[in-house]
Amino acid sequence: MNGLMTAIVSMAEDLSLQSVLEQLAQSAAELLNSRYAAIGVLGPDDTLTHFITVGIDEDQKRLMGDVPTGHGVLGQLIREPKPLRLHDLHEHPLSVGFPENHPPMTTFLGVPIRVREAVFGNLYLTEKAGGEDYTAEDEELAAALAAAAGVAIQNARLYEDSRRRQRWLEAGMEASTSLIVEDSPSPDADLDLVAEHALRASDAVLAVVAAPDGESMEVYTAVGALAVVAGQEVLCPPSLREADVERRPLVLRNPEEVFGPGSGEKLGHVLAIPIGHGTSGDRLLLLARQAGGSQFTQADLESGAAFGSHVGLALDLNIAHRQREEALISVDRDRIAQDLHDLVIQRLFAAGLGIQNLRRFATDPAAEARITKLTEELDESIRELRNTIYSLRAKQTDREGLSRSLFDTVHECLRSTGIIPKITVEGRLEDLPSPLARQVLAVVTETVSNAARHSGATSITVALTALPDAVEVLVEDDGKGFASPARASGLANIQRRARSLDGTSSVDSIPGTGTRVSWRVPLTAR
Structure with missing residues (x-):
């Protein structure tokens, strides 16, 4: 009885569930004079999810392999949670033997551990000192220890929760x-x-x-x-x-x-x-x-x-919060864009007209060439300002993010050509998944780059349309066209992208009349 009280007190000293279980196994081995003790914790499907042992060192555990899951005699206690005493484990009808490298065991005592009305697991004891069988008194001690352990386990669970x-x-x-x-x-x-x-x-x-x-x-x-x-x-x-x-x-x-x-x-x-x-x-x-x-x-x-x-x-x-900040930035950008359009561009345009009027007073060819050069520079400045105004007016949302990317992509491809593209965007671009949006930009880059390098065009139109069930890209130029291109790698890339997304791609071109590239994929593509 003194040993039982000591074991109960030792379990109550720690609120860690793992420590409580380890202390329970150790106390049971000492109290019942057993060489080996173990605690099997039941999972939701009534199999052993944890198996805590006393008397077997770590090296031997590794040699034994996987821990038991609840077959054989151990499963008997799971199916019928009541005390079980055996003279020899091997003689029980449900015995399935031991794995390789398992230490020999004969005498056996098992009792269920209950936490309130539910069975938490089982306490197993084997190899009582001197080869003796476990007695009814041993069974009572083990059952009392398991009952006290149920309270300690419940407290440890509540603490851990x-x-x-x-x-x-x-x-x-x-x-x-x-x-x-x-x-x-x-x-x-x-x-x-x-x-x-x-x-x-x-x-x-x-x-x-x-x-x-x-x-x-x-x-x-x-x-x-x-x-x-x-x-x-x-x-x-x-x-x-x-x-x-x-x-x-x-x-x-x-x-x-x-x-x-x-x-x-x-x-x-x-x-x-x-x-x-x-x-x-x-x-x-x-x-x-x-x-x-x-x-x-x-x-x-x-x-x-x-x-x-x-x-x-x-x-x-x-x-x-981010949307609110972006809205404030958008208001400022709209104001700046409006000021640039109403004041700066109008003044530059007026200055250009004034310089053009100077032609009638210029008789020197060098002066006339200088006037032409200044006029071209003013026109270029006006074009750059208009591009800046367009970028300032693009809101920083997902939809305008793709619009902005499209705008930047086209102008980057045409930077050194002097071509001013016409870009149109229609539909709910925010519905486009990111992978599909990247494919769209890749197709636009390929198509516009081809037109800039090979067509000799003076104008290029890019149209992006997001329909309810598909997305369409249309790129047209007024270049020299072709009957059969010398190199078709770029067009092949465009067609391959369309096929990979269950879409279609077509190229219409006649020498001397320009080229029209159409690319369409369903919105279910990913």
């Missing part, structure tokens, strides 16, 4: 404060910060922020162990799609459902948390623990959901 909830709460507050107070350079940096805080709060080894899109997800940011990078696509199983629609957290037991074959060697369970339901969009935070590590608990699901809600609100506020 409270600490886990505190870590999640602190991480959510720190992340939200950093997002709102600090001036982060971009939305991507915001997501990096969210992933880093969640990684620390959850004891995970990988944190990924991704956006579901059908059967796959596009990764926005990734922090941690596995080789996952921004822009990569990972899987989105049906259970995860359903959780995304309902905006609720979910635990996936098999990481290969998301990260593909082989990921289970490094990763364990995956916790998916919605972190956006407004301006920031529908995104999921995926947290994976190490393979063989602890499982996510109900406290993780509840606290993770609160974390996702807090940081989602902070992300929405950040986006609103």
